[in-house]
Amino acid sequence: MSNDPLHGITLERMLTELVNEYGWEDLAFRIRINCFSRDPSIKSSLKFLRKTFWARAKVEDLYKIHLGLAPKEPGKVKDSKLKPDSDSNLDSKPPEEQED
Numbered sequence: 001m002s003n004d005p006l007h008g009i010t011l012e013r014m015l016t017e018l019v020n021e022y023g024w025e026d027l028a029f030r031i032r033i034n035c036f037s038r039d040p041s042i043k044s045s046l047k048f049l050r051k052t053f054w055a056r057a058k059v060e061d062l063y064k065i066h067l068g069l070a071p072k073e074p075g076k077v078k079d080s081k082l083k084p085d086s087d088s089n090l091d092s093k094p095p096e097e098q099e100d
Helices: 011-030 042-051 053-067
Strands: none
């Protein structure tokens, strides 16, 4: 069994669902690909996506977000060390910048 959440889902199905959810205009805004903004169609977009790995990867990432399988901001990793403690003062300056 595959660990890939997209296993068995065709590119055509992904694209069709994304177009139904967002529409061509919003899809072209979310993924800057000319085939989504200039006379878009499923057929022409599939032809391009099948030949262009980076574009297909962007479509797959957006589809994972659409399904709730990925964070809404791809590439951003949450780090608990970066979260302020509830007791900390958010307005305070780092020690080297504090005035005496």
